[in-house]
Amino acid sequence: MTTTFRDVIDTLGDAGGGTPAGFRIEVRDRHDGSAEIDLVRDIGYDRDGRSRPTPLLFSVDSVNPRDIAPWSNLVANMTCNPGIVYDLFLNDPTKNVNREYKTIDEVIGEVARILGPGCDVSVELHNPYETDFSVILEEVARYESILGRHRLVVKVPHTGPIGPSTYPSLLEGDGRFPLRYDQGHPRDYLRGHQLAYDLQERGYRVNFTLMFEPHQTPLALQARPYFINAFLRNRLGATRRMRGLIAAWDASGDEAFLVQLRSWMIGNDFLAPGDEDLDLIKVLSMAMSHLRQRQAPSGLDDGLDAARQSLRWLAGSNLPDSRLILCSMEGDDMFPDITRMLTEPEFVSLHHRVLITTDPVYLSRWTSSPQVVSYQRRFMKAAATQPV
Template sequence: MKSTTTSRAAPLPLVLEDLGLPIERSHEDDARRVLDTAIDRETFAFLSSRAHGLDVTGELRAVVRYFKTASGHTPEGFRRELHLGADGVLRVDLQRDIGYGADGRLRPTNVLYSADSADPGEVAPIAPFISNLTCNPGIIYDLFINNPSANIGGKYKNRDEVMAELGRVLGPGCDISVELNNPFEEDFSKLLDEAAKFREILSPWRVVIKVPHTGPVNGANARRLLEGDRRLGVRYTRGATTDLLRGHNLALRLREAGYRVNFTLMFEPYQTQMALQAKPYFINSFVRHRKMQTHRLAGFVAGYEASGDEEFLRMLRSYMVETDYLGGEDDGVTPLEALLMARDVLRTRDADGSEGPGDGLDAVRHNLRALRNANLPETRLIVCSMEGERNYPDIDRLLADPEFADMSRRIVVTAEPRYLARFTSTNQVVTYQRRFLNAANGES
C-alpha cells in the first residue's frame, strides 16, 4: 500500500494593511509607514470586527520628525504598539525599545551589545551593532577629551560637543548612558538641569542618566580618596545610612522626574535587590576586578593554609587595604582577623566552585534570577567590565545556558569596542585567508 504524506502550508502572514481600514487623512503619510506591521490571525479577527479607522499617535509623529526618518519607515530602537480607542480608531504608537531595529523588527539576537567609549572614531565601526553606549566622566575626559592620542588636535573641546557627535554617529537605535559629573551635588535642581542638558542634546528617547552607587563616600570625605594615603576613613559597609542609600535615592528621584536610569557599580549579588527598588532601566554586573580580587584573596588564603607562613597573612591584609576591604578605621585589624574576613568574602562568592563553574559569573547568574522575579519588565542587566581571554567566552557560554533562555532579551553585554572586536576573530581566519589569497593569485 502506497503511503502518502500531506504537508500543511504555513498560514499567510497578515499585516495592518490587510484590514483595509480607512486612514486618517491628515496623518496619511505617517500611517503608511506602519501598514506593514505584522499581526497574528487572532488579532486580525478581533480588529476586523471592531476597528473602523487607522491613525498614528502624536508620539510616532514626533519620533519620525526628530530622527528625519525616510518615508515609509520607522526608526531603529522602537517597537510598534497598537491601541484601539473607544471611537473605534486603531492607533499605532512607537514605544522606545532598543531590542528592535528599523520598522519595528526585532534585532538579530535577543542578547544586545553595548560599548564603553566616548571616542566617536572608535565608536563608528561598532555603531551598527550596539544598542547602548556608556559614558562616565573618566571615559569622557581622561580617555578622550584630555587624551591627545585620542582627541586628535583637540578637535572636541567639551563634553557637550562629544555627546552631540556620538548621537550623530550612533543614530536613533542606540541609548546613550551618560553619568552626572557630580553625584554628590546636594541641590537636586542642578542635577535636573544637567540631565535636561543631556536630554536636549540626545533627545528624550535616547538619553539614560547613569547614577553610581557611592557607598560610604560623600561630598565631605570624597577628597580623602585623592589626597595623602587616599584611603577612606570608614570601611565600605560602615558609612552613614544616608550615604549608603544616596545613589538609590538619586536614581529613584530621577526616575520619578521622567528619566530612565542606569544604576551602576553593582559588584556583589546582594546589592541587586535593593538597587531594583529604585526602578532602574539598567542595572549592572561588574565581573573583571571582582574575579581578579577573588583569585588574589584565594591565593593568599591557600598559601597560608598550606604552609602556615604568616607572611601570606601580612600580604593578605595589605592587599585588603589596597583594594578597600579595609578602611582607615581598620588600622587595628590584625592579619588573623583579615583572614576571617577574606574567608567570608570567598564563601559569599563561591570561590571554590562548589555551587557553580567557578568562572566568577555567580553575580551575573544571581542578578538574572533576581531580575526574572522583579516587577520591572523593561529593566535590563548590563554585564560589564571584562578583560582577558576568558571573560567574554565564559559570558557567551552563560548566555546560551538553557536556564537563562527566557532572560536573553534582558541582557546587554558591554566592553570597550576593541575588546568586543577581538572576539570576532580566530587564528583560523588568518589561515583560511592565506589559502584564499594564494588561490586568488593562482598559486597551488
Template sequence: MEIKCSLNTFKKTDVTFIDSEKAYISRVADQPMAFETFQALKPYVKSIGVTDGFKKVIDTFDVSEGQTPAGFRVEYGLEEDGALRADLVRDISYDKNGVKRPTNVLFSADSANPYEVAPIKNILANLTCNPGIIYDLFINNPKANVGSQFKTRDEVMAEIGRILGPGADISVELNDPFGKSDAEILEEAAKFKEMLSEYRVVIKVPHTGPVSKETVDQLLTGDKKFSIPCDAPGTAEALRGHNIALMLQENGYRVNFTLMFEPYQTALALQAKPYFINSFVRHRFMQSEIMKKGLAAYDATRDPRYLEDIKKMFIEKDYLCKGQEMDLLSVKQAAEDLLKYRHFEDHEGSDGLDSVRHNLRWFKNTNLDDSRLIICSMEGPLNYPDIDKLLVEDEFSDLVNRVVITAEPNYLARFTSCNQVISYQRRFMNAANGAK
C-alpha cells in the same frame, strides 16, 4: 499556512487612512500584523492613523521616507471612535522598521571615543560612559583625541549621538552626585536630554556607599584614602544614589544604576526602579583570585607573608578603610568568607560570574518588565567566552532578552576572530591571487 496581514489589509474592508497622517502611516502600513490580530480588530476599526508620539519620534530623527527608526517597536491602540492608531515605543531590542535585532542578547560599548565607536556602531544597542571614560581615556588623551579636536564633554556626546543614530541608548553619568541639589541634578539631566533626545538618554547614577558631600574630598586630596569602612555607611549616605535614581525616574528619566559588584546589592537596587542594573565582573574576579592564591600558599607553607599580601590588597582595594586594623587571622577568615559567598570553588562562581547568575534570577522575581542587566567590566581571554556560555545555559534561556553585554570596542572585537581565521584567509587569498 501563515496568512500575512498589515494595515493595508484594512483598506479592503472600507477602512480609511486619515488624510493628514498618510505620510506617517505609510511608514508602517506594510509591517506584518498577525492574522489573529487583524481578525480581532476588523469589526471595530473605522479609520487608521498615528499618535502624536509617533509623529514626534519621526520628526525628532532624520528617518528615511517610508521607514521607522531603529530603537522603537510599533504598538497599536484602538480609540472609542474606531480609530486604530500606531505608536512608536522605545525598545532597543528592535532595529529599523519594527524588525527585532538578530539576537535577544544586546551589545553595548564602554567608550567616549567617536573614532572608536564608529566601526562598531551598527551592532550597538547602548553606549555607556562615565567621567573617567570621557576625560581620562579620551578628551585628555592626545593619542585618542587626535589634534585635540574635542574640548568638552558636550562636544563629545553630541558627536557620539550623531554617529549612533536613534537605535542606541546612551548612558551618561552625573558629574557630581554628592555636591549637587536635586534641582541641579535635574538641570544636568535636562541638558543631556536636549542633546541626545528623551528617547536615547539614560542617566547613570552610582551607588554612593559611605561617601557623602562632607567626605568626598577625602577621595580627591592627600593620599586619597577613605576614613569610613565600606560596610559601615550612614543610612542617608548609602541610599543617596537610590534616592537620586527614584527622583530622576519620577521626572521621566530612565536610570542606569551603576557600581554594582556584589549580589547583595541587587534587591535594594531594584527598589530604585532602574532601567539598567549592572554586574561588574573583572576586578571582583581578579581580587578573588588573589585571595584564593594567597590562602592556598598560606595553607601549604604557613608563611604569614601570604596573609600580609591579602591584607595589603584589602587596604589597596578599600575593603579596609584608612587606619582600620585587622589581624592576620581575621584577614584569613574574611578572605575565606568572601570566597565562600562568591562560590569561587564551584560552578556557580569559579568563572567569576556568580553575580550575573544571581542578578538574572532576581529578574524572575521583579515587577520591572523593562529593566535589563548590563554585564560590564571584562578583561582577559576568558571573561567574554564564559559569559557567552552562561547565556546559553538552560536556566537562563528565558532571560537573555534582559541582557546587555558591554565592554571596550576593542575587547569585543577580539572575539570576532581566532587563529583559523588567519589560516583560512591565507589559503583563500593565495588561491584568489593565483598561488599554486
C-alpha cells in the same frame, strides 16, 4: 497616533518614511473602541519595527568616535563614565589627537550622530554628591538637549558610605576614604537609589551602575532602573587574589601572607586606612566571609556567579523592560565564558534581558579566531593566482 509617536517621527524619523530604529509599534485599545498607535522606546528593534537579529544585545564602553564607528550598526547602547570620557579619551593625546574634541558635550554629540537613533547613550552624573538637585537636573537637561529624551539614559552610581561632606577626601592625598565600605550611614548608602528614583519619577530612564555584588541587585531594582550592571573583572580578580593568599597561608602557616592580605584589602577598599594594625585573624575571617559569597556552581571559577544571580533577580522582578548589562571584562576567557553561560538552559530565555558591554577594541577581537587568518591566507593566495 499618540503625541509620542508624532514626536519620535518629527525628531528621529528620516526621509524614507519608516519608523526609526530603537522603537516598537504598540497598538492599544481606547475606551471608545478605537485603536491608538504608539511608538515605545525599545532598543531591541531596528528600523521599521524589525527585531534586532538576536534578543541578546551589545554595547560599547567608549566615547572615542574612531573606535565606535565600526560598531555603529551593531550596538544598542553606548555607556560612559567620567573615567572613560576624560582619562581614556579627552585628556589622552594619543586618542584625542590634536585635541579635536574639547568638551564632553562635543564628543557625546558626535558619538550620538555616529550611532544613530536606535542606540541609547548612557551618560553618568559628574557629581552624585551634589546637594542641590536642581544642579543635577541642569546637567541632565544639558545631555537631553544633545541626545533628546528618547535616547538619553542617565547613569547613576551606587554611592556607598560616601556623602556630600566626605567625598572631598577622595580627591585629596592618596584618595583613601577614612571609613570602611560597610561603616556608612543609610542616607549615604541610599543616596544613589534616591537619585535614581527621583530621576525615574521625572520620566528619565536610569542606568544604575557600580554593582559588584549580586546582593546589590534586589535593592537596586527598587528604584525601577532601566539598566542594572554586573561588573565582572574586578570581582573575579579580587576573588582570586584573596583565595591565593589564604591558600598560601594555609599551606605554609606563614603570617606574612596574612599581612599581605591585609595590605591588599586596605589598598582595594575592603578595609579602611585605619586598619593597618587590624588583628590578622579578623582579617582572615573578613576575607573568608567575602569568599563565601563567591561560590561558583559545580566548582566553576569563571567569575560569573554575580551575573547568574543578578539575572535570576531580574527574571523574578516586576520590571519586564529592565535589562542587565554585563560589563568590565578582560582576558582570554571572560567573553567566551559569558557566551557559554548564556547558553545554559536557565538563561536562554533571558537573552532579551541582557546587554554585553566592554571597550570596542576588546569586543571586536571576538569576531576572529586563528583559523580566520589561516583560511584568509589560503583564499587570498588563490585569488592572487587567478588566470589573467
